[in-house]
Amino acid sequence: MNIKVLGSGCMNCKTLYRRTEEALNELHLEATITKVEAYQDIAAYGIMKTPGLVIDEKVVVAGFVPPVEKLKEILLAHRSPQ
Amino acid sequence: MKLVEKYPLGSVVVLLPLWIALYSVLQELADALVLSTGLPQGERLTEAVRFFVYEVPKVLLLLTLVVFVVGIVRSYFSPERTRAMLGGKSLFVGNVLASLLGIVTPFCSCSAVPLFIGFVETGIPLGVTFSFLIAAPMINEIAVVLLLGLFGWQTALLYVGTGLIIAIAAGFVIGKLKVERFVEDWVYQIHSNNAGMQEAVPAFRDRIQSGYSAVSDIVGKVWPYLLVGIGVGAAIHGYVPENFMAGLMGKSAWWSVPVAVLIGVPLYSNAAGIIPIVQALLAKGASLGTALAFMMSVIGLSLPETIILRKVLKLRLIFIFVGVVAVGIILVGYLFNLIY
Numbered sequence: 001m002n003i004k005v006l007g008s009g010c011m012n013c014k015t016l017y018r019r020t021e022e023a024l025n026e027l028h029l030e031a032t033i034t035k036v037e038a039y040q041d042i043a044a045y046g047i048m049k050t051p052g053l054v055i056d057e058k059v060v061v062a063g064f065v066p067p068v069e070k071l072k073e074i075l076l077a078h079r080s081p082q
Numbered sequence: 083m084k085l086v087e088k089y090p091l092g093s094v095v096v097l098l099p100l101w102i103a104l105y106s107v108l109q110e111l112a113d114a115l116v117l118s119t120g121l122p123q124g125e126r127l128t129e130a131v132r133f134f135v136y137e138v139p140k141v142l143l144l145l146t147l148v149v150f151v152v153g154i155v156r157s158y159f160s161p162e163r164t165r166a167m168l169g170g171k172s173l174f175v176g177n178v179l180a181s182l183l184g185i186v187t188p189f190c191s192c193s194a195v196p197l198f199i200g201f202v203e204t205g206i207p208l209g210v211t212f213s214f215l216i217a218a219p220m221i222n223e224i225a226v227v228l229l230l231g232l233f234g235w236q237t238a239l240l241y242v243g244t245g246l247i248i249a250i251a252a253g254f255v256i257g258k259l260k261v262e263r264f265v266e267d268w269v270y271q272i273h274s275n276n277a278g279m280q281e282a283v284p285a286f287r288d289r290i291q292s293g294y295s296a297v298s299d300i301v302g303k304v305w306p307y308l309l310v311g312i313g314v315g316a317a318i319h320g321y322v323p324e325n326f327m328a329g330l331m332g333k334s335a336w337w338s339v340p341v342a343v344l345i346g347v348p349l350y351s352n353a354a355g356i357i358p359i360v361q362a363l364l365a366k367g368a369s370l371g372t373a374l375a376f377m378m379s380v381i382g383l384s385l386p387e388t389i390i391l392r393k394v395l396k397l398r399l400i401f402i403f404v405g406v407v408a409v410g411i412i413l414v415g416y417l418f419n420l421i422y
Binding site: 007008010011012039040042043044045046047048049050063 | 162192195197
């Protein structure tokens, strides 16, 4: 699974990154998380609110920081087939 | 909080009457509290304490209710929908609509850049985009609540009305100035291949839920500013002599409006910190136009936001943007000093 956290480094983006790590840990899922901080790259995903969460190039969260429990649901729903 | 999450509708039915009951006995509660401290009546310190003890819970209560309602209203709007509504509108109509939508669309200055790109990319004129970017931070629920609580509804309405006029006019002027070439070139090269996110329409209980999360987000962030702001305001109320501000920020001092804006633009505070102080200054003889201009320049034009916008705007356009808005605020300041 390839996960990207979109955001220019604001508070919310850091929180989303931390919670995503936490959710992955609790689910024992393997994934690479990268931060996308350049505005050019963020804009290419077509979101107008940060932070954003992208799983395998698909935008799944934009504009808010879901709680860890909600993130777990999202991660499970978009888990790439093993 | 867990219960609220489980029964969003039911919790409103319980919490709303509680809110009303608390709000209606606030004055007596505050008076009783001040009396119980044994502070001598009529002293400066007592007056400052009384102001603080009454205004802090009052504004917090108002803020909670309004932020909750606004949180629900905002769940019906998103930048994507706003962008779709603005598409293909003529210049002036676009400016009016963008300013109005700026009030209700969820916006945080950290998202100013992606929003700007998203608007420009779909061909929304720059002037219309600027109307949105001016109205969104300037007319926010925190400012409205504080004006409502500390000044009354007339001033709150005045602030919203003049804020709208500034956003419409400034966006219109910027649109007429043909500043497209002062946007960073890379912005025009972006073509997002992704349609962003298709959001499911939330159920009403989810909307109430977003009202609650708005309260915990915004009230949770703003209360320290509020305490400091009302604290300073209380000190001014108690200790600064009457009419002290008349010479500095009064009508007779013609230079006070531009100076207030010059000080206000680089000063960064949110509405919660600045409005209680302005209210106290007003009570000490500052004139309404000057006070209004000061508030608008602090809240509407902020250094951090212009630094963020510098990523997409060349320096010239930053200066044009700040200049046009500042001139608008100064005109409003003079206008109100003239009328009142």
